[in-house]
Amino acid sequence: MTTFAETLKKEIARVARKELREEITVLRKLGATQRADISALKKEVKSLQSSLKRLEKTRAAPSSSGPFAEPSRTTKPSPHTPRGKPGRKVTFTAERLKAQRARLGFTQEQMAQLLGVSGLSIWKWESGGAAPRTSRVPDILKKIAMGKREALTLIGQLAA
Structure with missing residues (x-):
């Protein structure tokens, strides 16, 4: 009886290995194709990143570059510029x-005193009910970009 039981166990193990071998082969092929896909995606991401860096460099570079381009002059912005x-x-x-x-x-x-308009205009501009004339906007932007001391002295000069 023991030989029959051992033989049966061996036969079951052989059939199970045969069935599993087919399943494992399919899984191995699937894994190989997925690894190949992942590798291709990694290469694509790397090339996209390098092209993005290249585009950022060209975008950050000055528009007029070349042997005859004038050197860029860096000037300190005035405190009145926005x-x-x-x-x-x-x-x-x-x-x-x-x-x-x-x-x-x-x-x-x-x-309103600083900008030379009425208090009602300031209220309307802040509430979004109105907007200043486009011809006055640069002057307004310069004045609101001032420091507090400078603005107070300007108000004092305008009031006098």
Whole structure:
């Protein structure tokens, strides 16, 4: 009986190995294709990253470069110029006006005196109900970018 039981166990193990071998072969092929796909994706990501870096370098480089380009002159910005990111046009917004007024610690009337407009205009500009004339915007942006001491002296000069 023991030989029959041992033979049966061996036969079951052989059939199980045969069945598993087919399943494992399929899984190995699938794993190999997935590894190849992962490798291709890694190469693609690496090439995209290098092209992105190259584009960032060309974007950050000055637009007029070459043997005949004039050297760039770095000038210190005047304290009256509105601050912003280089290359970006600074625009007038109600939030900017409100934030700058809060930074200076001015009332709407004081801000109106600084800008040479009425207090009602400041209120309308801050609430978004109106906007200043486009011809006045650069002057307004310069004045709201001033420091507190400078703005107070200008208000004092305008009031006198």
